[in-house]
Amino acid sequence: MPPTSPVDPHDFTPAGFRDRVARALPRLSDGEAEASDFDLNPELGQHVGRAIAAARPAAVLIPAIARPTVTLLFTQRTQHLSAHAGQIAFPGGKTEPFDADPLATALREAREEIGLDAGLATPLGALARYHTGTGYSITPVIALVDPAFTPVIDANEVADTFEVPLPFLMDGANYQRHTRSIGGKDRHFYAVPFGKRFIWGATAGILRTMQRRLFAS
Template identity: 45%
Template structure:
């Protein structure tokens, strides 16, 4: 399956289209509440890349990982202390090629409500939940524009209780919404 291109959601960097991208994976944690929610992280402010951004737990696929699922589970455990045994893998969504050079495979996993978490203070400042129905509702997907690296980019934003979900995280949600719709 070819990756969907373009961090900043819909205007990819042509340079990122000429190579397959660095393999990465994120866990899309779906809390199995009566009304399902998504678990998201806010990255710490001091990080070199994507500081203070809202994201799913995830990162590069390491050579020791057997694939995207193993990487997503490992990263979720490293970042938020989510035990892999608590995650029931539901499937994978379309890979997403970011303008920063990563091909991100979203791994969707169901987790119980209120799982015990232990945030890695070096990477994660906070975690919060967003109702799944809200995140996937196209009415909440705002299209915006900004200049980045000398190019005009269009990207999606999802605002939730004072938090801004954008970039690859919003694009993954918009893509998932379109796929399910």
């Protein structure tokens, strides 16, 4: 991956962030996976090929709120969900047959989960797909969102929304490597704690990919 230019405070303004994404990413990417839940667990390497082949396509929207200093908006999932209950995520979900592309999936899910009208979101580009250990191949789509947007959440799926300043998330020093025992085996994953919020798993993995792709020197 070619190094990006040094970080400047202008990079975190709406105009600066839009320019940096334009330099680093295509408008939409559906290429090979750049990252996955398997990256920190090389002992699972023999399973990666099978997992990728069987993965279900999905997409998430990374809503970059166009404040003077850009923030990213996250959702906190409700506790009663059967999968990933209570975890922090980006709005998104599995691709439906009627979705034209990952952008359509991401915008549809964002409207359903947080009430985001597509007219308030300007797509900037997409990261390469991220494969999860739970069997999804996620295309993360970055969009600049009008700061006038006020989330209207689907209380069945989303318990809360919150924003984190982009400079914090794009600083590699804020990422930690954690380990949990799953099925009697240690599994490693990224986390980026922010105050009382603990962002981890696939969401942190996508963020780490974004940080490296856009801001790694």
